Amino acid sequence: MIKLKTVLVNELTFKNTLSMIEQYSIKDFLFKWVGEPPEGIDDYLPLEYTETVFAKMEAKQETDLRLFGDELFRYATITEDNQIVIGVLDSNEELTHRIISLDEVLAR
Known part of the structure; x- marks a missing residue:
């Protein structure tokens, strides 16, 4: 299983439009x-x-895609630096952002 780098939201600059x-x-x-x-x-x-x-490309409300065990997929987006970022809700229902690096994309 690939471990994604978890980052704080204030470390990211998201695009306003895609x-x-x-x-x-x-x-x-x-x-x-x-x-x-x-x-x-x-x-x-x-x-x-x-x-x-x-x-962002946001999961519809009825979507229940679990990642990494108990994390619920909420959306995917791209930063101003062209990094793919996934937003998930953890088991405490806190929003966490994970950057997907090129190495992880190529490993798939």
């Missing part, structure tokens, strides 16, 4: 990252683009 290419890139990455489910990413992990606070 281009269509960035949105599709996030979805494509997530599709590959979760093991290319046969039903496709839209059925396995339905996402919607939102710009509340910052731009």
Whole structure:
């Protein structure tokens, strides 16, 4: 299992908008990252683009994708430095951000 670097939100600068290419890139990455489910990413992990606070591909409310044991996937986004970041709720329902490095992407 890949360990992702956990960072504080004040260490990140998120984009205010994501281009269509960035949105599709996030979805494509997530599709590959979760093991290319046969039903496709839209059925396995339905996402919607939102710009509340910052731009992100957010899991719909009915989504219950658990990562790393008990962490609940909430959204994925891209920073101004073009890093992919995943937001998850931990077991205490605190929002945690994890940066996915290029090495971790290539290891998949």
